[in-house]
Amino acid sequence: MNRYPLRVEAHRDATLSRWLWLVKWLLLVPHYIVLAVLWTGVVVVTLVAYLAVLFTGRYPASLRAYNLGVLRWSWRVGYYGYQALGTDTYPPFTFADVPDHPARVHLEPSEPPPRWLPLVAWLFAIPHLVILGALTAAGTRDDNTRISVLGAAVLIAGLALLFTGRYPQGLHDLLVGIARWNLRVIGYLTLLTPRYPPFRLDQGETEPDPQPDDPADAVRPPAAAHQGSVAGPVVALVAGVLLLFPAIGLGAGGGVLLGLDSARDRAGYVDSPTLQLSTATAAVTAENLSITDTGLWTRNLADVGGLRVTVDSQSGKPLFIGIAPQRAVDAWLAGTAHDQLAGFTSGAGRYDRASGATRTLADPAAQSFWLATGRGSGATLQWEVTDGDYAVVVANLDGTLGVAADVRGAVQIPDLTGLGAGLLATGIVLGLLAIGLIVLGGAGIGRRHSPPPPAAGPTGPAPQQTPPVSVGS
Known part of the structure; x- marks a missing residue:
């Protein structure tokens, strides 16, 4: 199979509003705030997952589900917003896959990542990051005008909608292809799949060379609905993210003070x-x-x-x-x-x-x-x-x-030794507490969206076979 395990879909609306794209940035502010917290969690959770894979060879299912959920949420927001402008359906606030939403991310089952992969995944991804940076990052011309391929394409798509009411199909496919490449690289960096992403701009609403659904998929049970409130994990995640930044500031400040103290004559x-x-x-x-x-x-x-x-x-x-x-x-x-x-x-x-x-x-x-x-x-x-x-x-x-x-x-x-050491120690303690809260919150949220474990066969002692009965003549 030549299909990449992380599959990205994007079905463009038949009709799109001429002017809505002008105010989508305002409508998406709540999502941007939430995603800022969630992506901070992704960084911490991924580092913990790297350590788990490196030392145990396993990627905790709850952490994988958290990262996949954030990726799905981000793609829905990006497809509605300024990654593609492909739908006017407002993205829902959920980690789960939404079957009737135009933008979806699927992750096919794959083998566990090799233990050595966390050490070199970031290095292997550099060629992809260089190319994607050229496509998505804004460069500065001599007249200080900041432009990028992605930004120019989105602007042209928006102007086409505004003045003609039509969205050129080729432009839509190009933007989806850039987003698909970007999501594959993120999936590889977060170890959602250990398969190296291809150097391809796969354009179009669906993945290329589609295969018939695996028969097992048709009977696979849906994700189990975990009982209990999600408020606790959410509070832990938000508290950890809010605590992480002062921890970094205190740690950095303590390090600077200790550096100054070492430079004193x-x-x-x-x-x-x-x-x-x-x-x-x-x-x-x-x-x-x-x-x-x-x-x-x-x-x-x-x-x-x-x-x-x-x-x-x-x-x-x-x-x-x-x-x-x-x-x-x-x-x-x-x-x-x-x-x-x-x-x-x-x-x-x-x-x-x-x-x-x-x-x-x-x-x-x-x-x-x-x-x-x-x-x-x-x-x-x-x-x-x-x-x-x-x-x-x-x-x-x-x-x-x-x-x-x-x-x-x-x-x-x-003499700054005492003050610097105190700030550094406080920053380390708060940082460890913040990381613990983020992992606890991310794992709790991910656990509610993890697939159920494989169905087990019947348990208990093996049934006894009845010996054949001999009938005399």
Whole structure:
């Protein structure tokens, strides 16, 4: 059989509304919100399924049913919405297969996935993802117009409906083919089927080369209706998803703090990367540095509040670096051209040129308004931070034109080991709890849509055969 186990069907409505596609995005907002939660669950459930297959060789039926249910739900929403615009039948809120809905996904029984497949499935899927990315992702042209094959096809289909009331059959088949390819790859990545998806754009409403139904399918009993409310699994799933994001944030924050703490020197300073500064004028400035609420950190912590800036001359000429109130620097440089640091790219500064005459500065170190200074071919400025608006100036020590320097900044921070470790541990605990709730909720929902186990034969002791009776002559 050449038919792929994951079968996608899409039967276009005979008549479609001319204008409904313009507002379907609004009508689908409830589905988008629900699917955002469900697909977060798919990621977690699939990772757990990967581990289950890797260590046990089995894919839990409830987790498989959950992933298949989300795939069915997503295809119904996509077919109604902006994956195909193929139906005006509003998609139902259910994991189950809906026989009378135009968009359906079927999964034929297949052998269990090999234990090694979770290790390489993502790698094997990369060629498919590259091609699908080219078809579905929006690229940017020189005029910043974002386009994609899928988006252009859907737009043309919508305009055709709007102005002619007709949906070109070939365009519909193309969109269904792209969606079918995409769903097959997702099914492979989630291990719904271990069979590698074909590199084919199978267009049309039904799968190619249809086969007669398996006789066993005609007598296969429907999925068992599990008793009990679905509210518990749904609450567990939603709670797990909502808990997962703060867990990731806390874990990432804790990791960042521990990374900063490991970069501290003995005095508690953390250095920035080197920044190259150069100007044809007499000075480079970093202006409008607003510092507030320093007392919140420095009141009870002794090893915070320091600022250290080191400049190394690129030409060997002695340099000057100073920090002062913004108003004092503005008054001193008024009418003198200088470069104001606006940002940096690849370690080199970007500047905004302040208007004025290009002239030398008279003995920068002799000015009385500096709060802290440094001078020399390798000059270091060190300052205890206080609230206010400040500017940092880098110039040649003699005030001449043409400044070239390598600059490194450093700030003094407290010991973050305890805080970072606490946040990381909290994030890990909350993450494990979130994963447990998601798996519990996904398995509970999937269990209500799992196929029944294979019918077993009669149980009990084997019937006793009656020995033949001999009749004498």
